[in-house]
Amino acid sequence: MSTGVATAEQPAAVPPARGQHLTERAKSERRLAAMLVGPAAIVMVLVTAYPILDAVILSLQRSDLRFPNATKFIGLSNYGHVLSAPVWWQDVLHTAIITVISVGIQLVLGMLLALAMHRAIFGRGAVRAIALVPYGIVAVVAAYSWQYAWSLNSGWIPKLLGLTSDPLSHQFTTYVAIIITEIWKNTPFMALLLLAGLALVPDELHEAARVDGATTWQRFWRITVPLMKPAILVALLFRTLDAFRIFDTIYIFNQGAQGTESISMLNYSTLLNRLNLGLGSAVSVLLFLLVALIAFVFIKGFGAGAAPGAEAR
Amino acid sequence: MFGVALAALILASCGSSGKGPATLNWYVFPEPSGSFATAAANCSKASGGKYQIKINLLSTASDQQRVSLVRRLAAGDSSIDILAMDVDWTAEFATAKWIRPWPAAMAAQETNGDLAGPIATATWRGQLYAGPINSNTELLWYRKDLVPNPPKTWDEMITDAIALAKQGKPHYIEEQGAQYEGLVVWFNSLVDSAGGQIVTSDNKVVVGPSTKLAASLMHRLATSPAADPSLNTDKEDDARVSFEKGTAAFEINYPFVWPAAAKAGIQSKMGYALFPTVTPGTDPKVSIGGYNLAVSAYSKHPQEAFDAITCLTQPANQVRDAIKGGLAPVSASIYDEPSIAQQYPFHALLKAQIQHYGIRPTTPAYADVSLAIQKALSPTSSIQPNTVVTTLRDEIKKALSSGALL
Amino acid sequence: MSQRAKQRSGWSAALVVVVIASLVPVVWIVMLSLKTPTTVTDGSFIPHQWTLSNYKDIFNAGVFTSALRNSIGIALISTALAVLLASAAAYAIARLDFPGKRIILAVSLAVAMFPQVSLVGPLYNLWRQIGLYDTWPGLIIPYMTFALPLSIYTLSAFFREIPWELEQAAQVDGATPAQAFRKVIAPLATPGIATTFIIVFIICWNDFIFAISLTSTTKAETVPAAIALFPGVSQFTQPIGDIAAAAVVVTVPVMLLVILFQRRIVAGLTAGAVKG
Numbered sequence: 004m005s006t007g008v009a010t011a012e013q014p015a016a017v018p019p020a021r022g023q024h025l026t027e028r029a030k031s032e033r034r035l036a037a038m039l040v041g042p043a044a045i046v047m048v049l050v051t052a053y054p055i056l057d058a059v060i061l062s063l064q065r066s067d068l069r070f071p072n073a074t075k076f077i078g079l080s081n082y083g084h085v086l087s088a089p090v091w092w093q094d095v096l097h098t099a100i101i102t103v104i105s106v107g108i109q110l111v112l113g114m115l116l117a118l119a120m121h122r123a124i125f126g127r128g129a130v131r132a133i134a135l136v137p138y139g140i141v142a143v144v145a146a147y148s149w150q151y152a153w154s155l156n157s158g159w160i161p162k163l164l165g166l167t168s169d170p171l172s173h174q175f176t177t178y179v180a181i182i183i184t185e186i187w188k189n190t191p192f193m194a195l196l197l198l199a200g201l202a203l204v205p206d207e208l209h210e211a212a213r214v215d216g217a218t219t220w221q222r223f224w225r226i227t228v229p230l231m232k233p234a235i236l237v238a239l240l241f242r243t244l245d246a247f248r249i250f251d252t253i254y255i256f257n258q259g260a261q262g263t264e265s266i267s268m269l270n271y272s273t274l275l276n277r278l279n280l281g282l283g284s285a286v287s288v289l290l291f292l293l294v295a296l297i298a299f300v301f302i303k304g305f306g307a308g309a310a311p312g313a314e315a316r
Numbered sequence: 317m318f319g320v321a322l323a324a325l326i327l328a329s330c331g332s333s334g335k336g337p338a339t340l341n342w343y344v345f346p347e348p349s350g351s352f353a354t355a356a357a358n359c360s361k362a363s364g365g366k367y368q369i370k371i372n373l374l375s376t377a378s379d380q381q382r383v384s385l386v387r388r389l390a391a392g393d394s395s396i397d398i399l400a401m402d403v404d405w406t407a408e409f410a411t412a413k414w415i416r417p418w419p420a421a422m423a424a425q426e427t428n429g430d431l432a433g434p435i436a437t438a439t440w441r442g443q444l445y446a447g448p449i450n451s452n453t454e455l456l457w458y459r460k461d462l463v464p465n466p467p468k469t470w471d472e473m474i475t476d477a478i479a480l481a482k483q484g485k486p487h488y489i490e491e492q493g494a495q496y497e498g499l500v501v502w503f504n505s506l507v508d509s510a511g512g513q514i515v516t517s518d519n520k521v522v523v524g525p526s527t528k529l530a531a532s533l534m535h536r537l538a539t540s541p542a543a544d545p546s547l548n549t550d551k552e553d554d555a556r557v558s559f560e561k562g563t564a565a566f567e568i569n570y571p572f573v574w575p576a577a578a579k580a581g582i583q584s585k586m587g588y589a590l591f592p593t594v595t596p597g598t599d600p601k602v603s604i605g606g607y608n609l610a611v612s613a614y615s616k617h618p619q620e621a622f623d624a625i626t627c628l629t630q631p632a633n634q635v636r637d638a639i640k641g642g643l644a645p646v647s648a649s650i651y652d653e654p655s656i657a658q659q660y661p662f663h664a665l666l667k668a669q670i671q672h673y674g675i676r677p678t679t680p681a682y683a684d685v686s687l688a689i690q691k692a693l694s695p696t697s698s699i700q701p702n703t704v705v706t707t708l709r710d711e712i713k714k715a716l717s718s719g720a721l722l
Numbered sequence: 723m724s725q726r727a728k729q730r731s732g733w734s735a736a737l738v739v740v741v742i743a744s745l746v747p748v749v750w751i752v753m754l755s756l757k758t759p760t761t762v763t764d765g766s767f768i769p770h771q772w773t774l775s776n777y778k779d780i781f782n783a784g785v786f787t788s789a790l791r792n793s794i795g796i797a798l799i800s801t802a803l804a805v806l807l808a809s810a811a812a813y814a815i816a817r818l819d820f821p822g823k824r825i826i827l828a829v830s831l832a833v834a835m836f837p838q839v840s841l842v843g844p845l846y847n848l849w850r851q852i853g854l855y856d857t858w859p860g861l862i863i864p865y866m867t868f869a870l871p872l873s874i875y876t877l878s879a880f881f882r883e884i885p886w887e888l889e890q891a892a893q894v895d896g897a898t899p900a901q902a903f904r905k906v907i908a909p910l911a912t913p914g915i916a917t918t919f920i921i922v923f924i925i926c927w928n929d930f931i932f933a934i935s936l937t938s939t940t941k942a943e944t945v946p947a948a949i950a951l952f953p954g955v956s957q958f959t960q961p962i963g964d965i966a967a968a969a970v971v972v973t974v975p976v977m978l979l980v981i982l983f984q985r986r987i988v989a990g991l992t993a994g995a996v997k998g
Contacts, residue, residue, distance in 0.1 A: 260495035391850030
């Protein structure tokens with residue numbers, strides 16, 4: 004069983020020729036592989052590594068497109084501005100709140116949905132397709148739909164709940180609205196990731212446990228969850244990183260008002276509204292490091308076999 | 317203004333490249349009535365083959381328009397010739413050298429007969445940078461059937477609204493309280509009306525007692541029964557919708573609500589008055605809106621662009637912009653034309669407010685200052701009147717340095 | 723009620739909940755798009771007055787049609803390029819033995835985890851200097867890049883399932899390598915490639931952050947970015963009906979893809995995610 008999102012390596016069709024003396028055949032195979040893999044690898048590295056290096060360089064400068072003549076090297080002072088600003092830490096907190104709550108609920112709902120899909124309880128085609136609709140829908144559209152739904156002026160939710168106060172005027176209810184949007188949009192994808200893990204749980208184990216008198220609940224916790232642990236961790240890792248980058252929903256809802264500004268939102272407005280590329284790049288680099296830290300914790304800390312290229316066993 | 321003749325004159329003296337008319341790309345907010353399109357076509361025709369104006373639409377929201385323009389200008393994009401700048405961008409665009417100063421010979425002509433407010437917004441450090449095309453100012457709209465005499469001050473208005481609330485009648489005061497530029501307009505109008513200022517002409521923060529008064533008023537409204545429950549998310553159009561729905565007694569908004577009220581069938585109930593002031597007995601100083609047309613520093617046809625702006629801002633075009641498109645004119649005499657008076661029964665109020673104007677802080681770091689004010693004052697119900705002055709002073713100071721995270 | 727029956731009714735209830743929860747926001751935006759300007763803010767779920775005028779508006783305003791053209795063109799080209807590059811890479815990963823295999827997978831994983839907003843600033847800065855700002859390539863390049871990891875995983879999972887021996891068998895039977903590829907391998911690989919194409923297309927079609935950061939006019943603005951650009955009746959009027967109509971139009975193609983190809987999408991995404 005393999006665990007990684009990284010498709011595990013299987014024995015290749017051609018037996019590997021290891022050692023220092025490569026056969027002609029192995030050499031030509033390597034050349035072919037380089038030609039085939041090269042373009043994709045080069046594109047990925049160029050389009051991500053070059054800009055992130057550029058971001059690092061920019062972050063060490065006073066570089067503001069509104070004041071082109073003031074550009075100069077200022078060392079780490081942009082980082083000082085960011086880390087000493089209360090707004091940075093508030094936004095880290097906002098982002099963390101949204102991430103933890105929305106991903107936690109997505110995990111529970113996604114697991115239920117995956118179990119239902121796995122047992123094909125949902126009439127094979129139509130219902131499963133409908134369950135996937137939120138996954139396919141454009142994020143901006145989802146955000147608009149939910150925002151209009153919650154708006155006191157135009158929405159059906161305040162009407163349904165009989166609210167007289169505007170839910171999007173208050174921090175708590177705005178978080179509720181944003182988190183529900185995230186959950187709605189992303190639970191199907193979470194379910195798909197978990198479904199892949201469920202497929203790896205052998206039915207015979209369940210049958211054997213059932214014969215031994217284990218309840219559904221016991222079988223879920225003792226058999227399904229442990230066997231699915233790697234898949235769960237991978238799903239959590241991906242969903243967490245994605246939720247941590249939350250931007251579209253907040254941008255459409257309120258651009259970060261009502262104390263909902265996320266790190267991505269802050270980053271965007273510093274870079275592209277204020278055009279302060281230096282300061283904004285410092286935020287970019289810090290966000291990048293935070294994401295890398297989260298990935299590291301998941302991969303190393305939880306020992307999730309999520310490491311790239313995890314070996315098949 | 318005698319733009320066409322002038323244009324012809326200047327063009328004749330420059331000579332043309334002989335490759336047919338120069339295409340002038342005009343980047344402007346969407347003007348749905350088609351009045352700008354008519355003006356562009358007429359001016360192109362009148363130029364006698366010197367230029368052809370092509371309209372390029374920007375977003376509806378002003379901050380989004382700025383973002384689109386600024387990103388292109390910072391990219392040195394030569395495909396923009398004429399840009400419609402919201403009145404609060406002049407200092408920023410001029411300092412970054414994205415727009416050309418108005419040629420001295422043409423400057424006086426361009427603003428001849430314009431009201432003082434629009435001219436001030438198009439000027440930075442004594443130099444004219446743009447030709448005003450339209451102005452705007454917020455009036456007080458109220459329900460005539462509920463309010464016999466419109467309030468003169470914010471105090472009176474809040475008191476009236478609370479009294480209406482006690483009688484169980486519609487009583488909300490509609491304002492723009494969302495965290496965006498409209499909040500700054502509200503705040504700045506109150507500060508100016510209280511006799512204060514936020515940033516001086518030499519880029520210093522001068523928040524003081526009038527700032528505290530303004531912020532306290534906002535807080536008082538937000539926490540009183542007079543506040544619409546959606547105040548913290550309301551923009552101009554939300555205010556209009558709420559007023560049309562009949563839950564409000566007062567509304568602070570731009571004149572676009574007037575024709576809309578006719579469509580919604582409530583115009584007969586709607587009265588209008590001067591924006592309420594802060595200090596009794598004084599005139600309000602309302603932060604004016606509107607747009608100015610500037611020539612991009614990267615335009616390949618600057619001379620033609622200046623001529624085109626002169627033509628686009630002619631009184632004849634302003635009249636049509638006002639009547640068809642609902643855009644308040646910048647030229648003083650237009651307000652007295654019968655056609656305008658008929659369409660805008662409140663024209664004298666508009667003219668008075670644009671003449672006795674307030675403007676938002678003029679500073680190259682305006683985007684930062686605006687953001688700092690928005691964040692310090694939003695949500696208005698959470699303003700701490702005792703500490704808000706300190707917070708504003710610190711945040712605006714940081715914003716003026718343009719190097720701090722906001 | 724027996725245990726089984728109880729369980730079944732429980733699942734049926736869950737089924738109803740899932741269907742309602744999935745569809746309500748979609749139906750709501752459709753309903754909004756069918757309301758008249760005067761009733762659009764009435765808060766009722768079902769319109770009191772029905773109209774198609776919002777759809778007429780957006781197709782008459784040049785802004786939306788050009789955005790639709792940009793969206794379709796940019797998403798198709800990005801997807802095609804990503805699938806092309808990823809197919810080559812996935813073939814190598816599935817069939818060949820070479821030392822860089824782990825590295826390419828690690829790079830893909832890192833790119834998949836990358837916070838895209840971190841790239842927006844430097845990409846804007848670079849694009850404005852080399853003239854790619856507000857152009858199709860300016861969006862195609864990042865779209866293609868961020869579509870590559872998923873494409874590579876999905877495709878290499880599919881390619882592993884292909885019985886490549888058949889190719890050799892066909893050659894033994896006298897087919898040229900080209901024939902063997904065309905007649906035997908291509909038909910086997912097509913479903914996987916098509917599935918990947920659909921999944922990647924959805925990703926490119928949905929992007930918002932690059933679209934609003936790297937474009938500014940009808941030249942390259944895609945629909946998600948352009949929705950905010952719709953003109954209202956006046957400078958301040960929010961065209962809720964038009965936004966809703968545009969949202970519906972941009973949602974229909976992906977809805978169709980998802981509903982028609984749901985089985986493939988599920989297979990593709992689960993294969994790309996975990997495959998033993």
